[in-house]
Amino acid sequence: MLKRREMLARSATVAGLMASAGLWPALARADWNQPAFEAKSVAEAIKAIGGSPPTESKDVTITGPDIAENGAVVPIGAATALPGVKRVLILIEKNPSxxxxxxxxxxxxxxxFSTRVKMAQSSNVYAVAMMADGKVLFAQKEIKVTLGGCGG
Structure with a gap:
């Protein structure tokens, strides 16, 4: 049976090994783009990530409910079959972020990609595909929220 001090010592050793091997969860934020997440508009967010002004495209799709009863868990999907895609973004126009x-x-x-997002209120939601050639393509969908999921 391990004593408390032995368990703490072993936990610290494991944490040190994980950190030195690059497996520590806090280190996963190395590619964090703070200005992009602090952007207050769709254009600001795309610019902060290094994109050019976007063009609407039928080759980019966004899926989600027409009406979300709970803004805390709204399922969203973004996809494109175009070659040369380097990054896919999901942007929510009226969210705090x-x-x-x-x-x-x-x-x-x-x-x-599919994920669940929080939505503060009814808003346009954008799927944005950033291409290797510098083009930025998007699709949009309005999603109505009956119960907001995040403060604003």
Whole structure:
């Protein structure tokens, strides 16, 4: 039976090994783009990530409910089958933080993502595909929220 001090010592050793191997969860935020997550508009968020002004495209799709009864858990999907996609973003126009999600894509990954987001109020939601050639393409969908999920 392990005593409390032995367990703490072993836990500290394991944590140290994880940190030195690059497996510590807090280190996963190395690619954190604070200005993008603090952006207050769709254009600001795209600019902070390094994108050009976006163009609407039928090759980018966004899925989600027409009406979300609870803004705390709104299922959203963003996808494109276009070659050369480098990043897929989910942006929520009227949220306190416009950038809800960012997914880096390589040729080995299909650009088809689903997640759940918080929505403060009814808003346009954007799926944005940032391409290798510098183009930024988007699709949008209005989602009505009956019960807000985050403060604003």
């Amino acid at each position: 416009v950038l809800a999600a960012a997914f880096d894509v390589s040729d080995a990954v299909e650009a088809n």
